[in-house]
Amino acid sequence: DAGVIQSPRHEVTEMGQEVTLRCKPISGHDYLFWYRQTMMRGLELLIYFNNNVPIDDSGMPEDRFSAKMPNASFSTLKIQPSEPRDSAVYFCASSYGGAGEQYFGPGTRLTVT
Amino acid sequence: GENVEQHPSTLSVQEGDSAVIKCTYSDSASNYFPWYKQELGKGPQLIIDIRSNVGEKKDQRIAVTLNKTAKHFSLHITETQPEDSAVYFCAATPPYDYKLSFGAGTTVTVRA
Numbered sequence: 001d002a003g004v005i006q007s008p009r010h011e012v013t014e015m016g017q018e019v020t021l022r023c024k025p026i027s028g029h030d031y032l033f034w035y036r037q038t039m040m041r042g043l044e045l046l047i048y049f050n051n052n053v054p055i056d057d058s059g060m061p062e063d064r065f066s067a068k069m070p071n072a073s074f075s076t077l078k079i080q081p082s083e084p085r086d087s088a089v090y091f092c093a094s095s096y097g098g099a100g101e102q103y104f105g106p107g108t109r110l111t112v113t
Numbered sequence: 114g115e116n117v118e119q120h121p122s123t124l125s126v127q128e129g130d131s132a133v134i135k136c137t138y139s140d141s142a143s144n145y146f147p148w149y150k151q152e153l154g155k156g157p158q159l160i161i162d163i164r165s166n167v168g169e170k171k172d173q174r175i176a177v178t179l180n181k182t183a184k185h186f187s188l189h190i191t192e193t194q195p196e197d198s199a200v201y202f203c204a205a206t207p208p209y210d211y212k213l214s215f216g217a218g219t220t221v222t223v224r225a
Contacts, residue, residue: 042217043215043218045212091156093156101147101159102147102213104156
């Protein structure tokens with residue numbers, strides 16, 4: 001398996017623009033997690049899905065952030081409008097059966113100027 | 114929710130020496146404790162994990178110990194090598210939750 005795939009790997013955008021991050025989980029995994037990593041706050045869980053259904057979005061910072069999982073092999077995290085404080089590395093991870101043994105993607109480094 | 118604290122934040126060791134990273138957790142119900150290694154520019158990678166029904170687990174040069182009474186667990190790396198240089202994260206989760214709570218990370222540098 002190719003592992004968790006994320007795109008783009010790097011994104012530079014201007015404040016106010018819409019940003020869409022993409023994730024393809026490992027085939028057969030039923031849980032998908034979106035994380036944000038910054039120096040100040042470390043690894044933060046934003047939202048997770050089980051069988052394509054959002055289960056807990058309490059980590060989503062505000063209404064500017066939204067996530068979808070239209071099918072078992074694809075998920076998006078959208079920020080609209082983007083702000084400089086959204087600059088971070090965003091990771092997608094997937095697992096089978098729950099929180100255990102999560103496999104992380106390579107991440108998307110987002111820079112908002 | 115679960116709260117995980119990790120120490121030290123940085124650790125420098127001579128190649129061949131051992132490295133130990135310690136974590137404490139707050140929720141006594143937590144039963145799964147993974148350790149992740151993150152190399153520069155990459156996502157965290159699971160290197161070893163332990164469940165609450167086990168006190169110690171070993172995989173080649175790495176081992177994890179768990180003390181449920183004291184609510185702490187540790188990662189031990191023996192015979193460190195330059196490729197062990199990375200950031201290491203501990204995490205914990207209770208059975209009623211599917212979210213991992215991560216420690217702040219330990220930057221390990223192995224000096225040649």
